[in-house]
Amino acid sequence: MWPVILCIAVTVVAVTHWLYRWQNPRCNGNLPPGSMGWPLLGETIQFFAPNPTWDTPPFVKERMKRYGPIFRTNLVGRPVVVSTDSDFNYMIFQQEGQLFQSWYPDSFTEVFGRQNVGSLHGYMYKYLKNMVLYLFGPESLKKMLNEVESVAERNLQKWAGQESVELKEATANMIFDLTAKKLINYDPEKSSENLRENFVAFIQGLISFPLDIPGTAYHKCLQGRKKAMAMLKKMLEERRANPRKEKSCFFDYVLEELDRGDSILTEAIALDLMFVLLFASYETTSLAITVAVKLLGDNPRILHELTDEHENILRNRENTESGLTWKEYKSMTFTFKLINETARLANIVPGVFRKALKDIKFKDYTIPAGWAVMVCPPAVHLNPVNYKDPLEFNPWRWEKMDQKGASKNFMAFGGGMRFCVGTDFTKVQMAVFLHCLVTKYRWKTVRGGEIIRTPGLQFPNGFHVQLTVKDKQQQDPSE
Numbered sequence: 001m002w003p004v005i006l007c008i009a010v011t012v013v014a015v016t017h018w019l020y021r022w023q024n025p026r027c028n029g030n031l032p033p034g035s036m037g038w039p040l041l042g043e044t045i046q047f048f049a050p051n052p053t054w055d056t057p058p059f060v061k062e063r064m065k066r067y068g069p070i071f072r073t074n075l076v077g078r079p080v081v082v083s084t085d086s087d088f089n090y091m092i093f094q095q096e097g098q099l100f101q102s103w104y105p106d107s108f109t110e111v112f113g114r115q116n117v118g119s120l121h122g123y124m125y126k127y128l129k130n131m132v133l134y135l136f137g138p139e140s141l142k143k144m145l146n147e148v149e150s151v152a153e154r155n156l157q158k159w160a161g162q163e164s165v166e167l168k169e170a171t172a173n174m175i176f177d178l179t180a181k182k183l184i185n186y187d188p189e190k191s192s193e194n195l196r197e198n199f200v201a202f203i204q205g206l207i208s209f210p211l212d213i214p215g216t217a218y219h220k221c222l223q224g225r226k227k228a229m230a231m232l233k234k235m236l237e238e239r240r241a242n243p244r245k246e247k248s249c250f251f252d253y254v255l256e257e258l259d260r261g262d263s264i265l266t267e268a269i270a271l272d273l274m275f276v277l278l279f280a281s282y283e284t285t286s287l288a289i290t291v292a293v294k295l296l297g298d299n300p301r302i303l304h305e306l307t308d309e310h311e312n313i314l315r316n317r318e319n320t321e322s323g324l325t326w327k328e329y330k331s332m333t334f335t336f337k338l339i340n341e342t343a344r345l346a347n348i349v350p351g352v353f354r355k356a357l358k359d360i361k362f363k364d365y366t367i368p369a370g371w372a373v374m375v376c377p378p379a380v381h382l383n384p385v386n387y388k389d390p391l392e393f394n395p396w397r398w399e400k401m402d403q404k405g406a407s408k409n410f411m412a413f414g415g416g417m418r419f420c421v422g423t424d425f426t427k428v429q430m431a432v433f434l435h436c437l438v439t440k441y442r443w444k445t446v447r448g449g450e451i452i453r454t455p456g457l458q459f460p461n462g463f464h465v466q467l468t469v470k471d472k473q474q475q476d477p478s479e
């Protein structure tokens, strides 16, 4: 009898102590205020709760009110410090590799691969980043400009012949095909297998609760990864068996590196990189284009100014039939303001994750070594102290602001060493698409356009529009 009572007593004490430690983690200083939520679950369910607004997620907003700009929580079993403080965010980005290191939850790493660029550090990371910049840097983009334009023109023409088009899906397909061609020379019309199909359930899975059992969004997402990786591997093997004299895509470049013998690149790293680039390029940019078109439709004055800018480009051109030049692209000043304003409001990346490499002091707080830190861009972009009337779509606000790269108050593309390598590619795609759209077409919303954040941005009912070729006499392309 006594041993049983003793056993129960020891268990009760151990569980009570564990519960106490869950709520009061050890720290050599003052932890930021906050709650660690339920044992094991933490505050994961509240974090993923859908909300239908453009504003800072209620999860963050409520805690900012209660605890201030830096607070602690627990997400998917991990202690996390959430930062909505511009100065702390800046420090986090600048101290990459010193005090903080890029880190993403295990569920992300499972999906993107253990050796994806976001999980690599030091020499290997720099090597990969240079490879990506070779592909998406200004010199490559200059060469790509006319191809981006003809792809946009072709697709818009096709959509204009349809009753309605779901813009998010349509632009995602358009960008996926273009990126897949540049990366791996993939042509969906010539391939027996559909690569894009494997990415369909992806975004829902990536930002859902990471439960890998049949039927869940996360499970579907992992299955998609498996199939896509098998296809990429097969394509790489086929290319190796039939090498090309002229390097025509990124695959050829990767193969040359892999065959060099002394290269640090491995096949697994190269395949993870392809996978991340394919996903990052189509999902982010298609969302940004859809948000821009939706907001333009809701704001005729902005659409008018944008149309003016692009019609002027055509008016000032000697040969009206020639394609866009790099100089013309660079002259799209209002468009770049509009792209920044779209990225500020869209908050496509709702959280940027890091891990504290040592105990870190900031103001009165200590972040213990090993803890995760989540920079929350929406809270900075939608703070009225940083942006007057933050929910208003107002590209003109960028007139007096730095529009290049990142700043303490603008981190839609991250900041510091890990600043998004695809930013220029996205800007080219968006600007060229908008150029083709507003100079030749008008559109009206057929249905959808509502947003939801979980906390990643989604259009649950899509955004269905009807496109018609613009009548030359008409001023305004949107009804």
Ligand code: HEM
Pocket: 102, 117, 118, 129, 132, 136, 276, 277, 280, 281, 282, 284, 285, 288, 343, 348, 349, 352, 353, 411, 412, 413, 414, 415, 417, 418, 419, 420, 421, 422, 423, 425, 426
């Ligand atoms: C609207 C479009 C986009 C947005 C909002 C966006 C946002 C971001 C953000 C916030 C980061 C920083 C992540 C971090 O610090 O952990 C990032 C990194 C990255 N982005 Fe983008 N991105 C966009 C488009 C693209 C495109 C088109 C590509 C592909 C060509 C791309 C590839 C990457 C890669 C590979 C990284 C990792 C860089 C690193 O770890 O150094 N992104 N992006």
